[in-house]
Amino acid sequence: MSNRTGITAALVVIMLSASATARAQAIEAGKNEVETDFSLTSSKWSGIDSNRTTEFNWRITYGRFVSDRIAIGPVFGIRNDVNTGSKPFNAGGLVRFYFGDGRGAAIPFVEATSTRAFNQAFEMDYTDLQISGGLVFPMGESGGRFRVAPYYYRAFFDPDLHGFSHFHSFGVSWSVGLLF
Amino acid sequence: MRLATIAMTLAALLLPAARAAAQVESGLHELGVTGSFDRGNYEFTARNTRIDLEGHYGFFVTSRIEIGGAFSFSRGEGDVNNGEWVSALSGVFDWYVGDTSSRAVPYIEAAYGQLFNDPQFLEEPTFASVGPGVKWFFGDGGGALNLSGFYRRVFHDTGGAPNFATGRDEIGAKVGVSIFFGR
Numbered sequence: 001m002s003n004r005t006g007i008t009a010a011l012v013v014i015m016l017s018a019s020a021t022a023r024a025q026a027i028e029a030g031k032n033e034v035e036t037d038f039s040l041t042s043s044k045w046s047g048i049d050s051n052r053t054t055e056f057n058w059r060i061t062y063g064r065f066v067s068d069r070i071a072i073g074p075v076f077g078i079r080n081d082v083n084t085g086s087k088p089f090n091a092g093g094l095v096r097f098y099f100g101d102g103r104g105a106a107i108p109f110v111e112a113t114s115t116r117a118f119n120q121a122f123e124m125d126y127t128d129l130q131i132s133g134g135l136v137f138p139m140g141e142s143g144g145r146f147r148v149a150p151y152y153y154r155a156f157f158d159p160d161l162h163g164f165s166h167f168h169s170f171g172v173s174w175s176v177g178l179l180f
Numbered sequence: 181m182r183l184a185t186i187a188m189t190l191a192a193l194l195l196p197a198a199r200a201a202a203q204v205e206s207g208l209h210e211l212g213v214t215g216s217f218d219r220g221n222y223e224f225t226a227r228n229t230r231i232d233l234e235g236h237y238g239f240f241v242t243s244r245i246e247i248g249g250a251f252s253f254s255r256g257e258g259d260v261n262n263g264e265w266v267s268a269l270s271g272v273f274d275w276y277v278g279d280t281s282s283r284a285v286p287y288i289e290a291a292y293g294q295l296f297n298d299p300q301f302l303e304e305p306t307f308a309s310v311g312p313g314v315k316w317f318f319g320d321g322g323g324a325l326n327l328s329g330f331y332r333r334v335f336h337d338t339g340g341a342p343n344f345a346t347g348r349d350e351i352g353a354k355v356g357v358s359i360f361f362g363r
Contacts, residue, residue: 036325037214038355047336047346058355144323144359146211153220169220176212176359178325180318 025068026138026145026179027102033063033071033145035177056080061113061177063096071096075115090115090128098136106135111149124162128155134172138179145179148172204280204315204360210238210246212326212358230256236358238274246274250291267296270307286314289328305347307334315358322360329353 042054057079063071071094078089092115100108110133117126134149154168213235221227231254238248253267270293278286291309295301313328329352336346 036355036357039352041350041352043348043350045348138322139359139361140320140322143317143319143321144357146359164223167220167222169218171216171218173216175214176357178318178323178357
């Protein structure tokens with residue numbers, strides 16, 4: 001086993017063994033689940049002529065457990081396009097269904113997310129839908145979780161306006177979030 | 181009315197988090213990752229593959245000092261990155277100040293690293309950054325919202341030592357989520 005493989009395996013074992021000691025109810029009605037990522041950078045070259053460039057990007061998903069198994073909530077994302085000066089954004093919602101043991105180290109789920117995209121370049125606004133299913137690993141009794149999920153994504157365009165009807169992709173995503 | 185609804189929602193989110201105590205301590209691991217492997221295409225076009233991975237890992241060597249690294253890797257086909265791996269690697273040092281058992285723990289961060297194949301630069305520049313932040317712990321401390329500000333200097337290297345005369349100055353802010361394990 002190479003050093004890199006060994007370190008990766010050790011990290012995965014540490015994460016899973018840490019979460020395996022948790023036996024509290026990680027998901028239940030009234031709890032919340034949040035993922036968010038925001039960055040703002042304003043930059044300028046020194047020593048040469050240049051203009052200041054400011055970029056930002058924000059995405060947040062929030063899920064409220066309306067029962068021990070089902071979470072629903074909004075999805076929002078916005079960024080600035082430095083080339084056009086516009087601020088494209090997506091707004092929509094999600095619904096997640098958890099099954100299996102809510103006290104387990106790994107909790108399976110399926111999720112549907114749909115948003116409407118506004119202010120896109122070349123007026124290419126669209127509606128999208130993502131279906132995913134995967135596992136959530138709560139960290140400790142609550143407070144954080146790691147998640148990995150294969151997905152299928154499809155964005156629907158107006159073929160009369162854009163000349164094509166869709167973009168679609170499949171893949172797998174991984175992320176961390178708050179579970180409290 | 182709408183403002184009141186937003187305020188009440190925020191209060192509902194923050195008040196439960198303010199009840200219990202959280203703590204950073206030696207031996208704790210911190211991890212923040214996000215990324216995806218994706219194969220997609222527009223109608224009538226060829227399918228492209230893209231891989232994105234970014235995050236950070238840290239280990240608390242004492243209850244106030246955390247050392248680790250931050251990384252980002254990205255590769256796409258077609259027009260995205262010209263099929264090249266674009267990446268950044270840095271070493272990170274965090275010093276936690278104030279009451280480390282409280283719900284919100286402030287810290288100061290310093291980092292030094294290098295950008296690889298970044299299309300914004302002709303060279304592969306090094307960079308240094310410094311800034312304050314605060315980690316707001318949720319639940320029993322298994323996760324935290326990480327709010328930080330930074331000043332980053334990207335050195336326009338000409339070989340040898342970093343070039344302090346020419347480079348890019350960046351200021352900014354970040355919000356992300358970290359998970360903690362190994363208690």
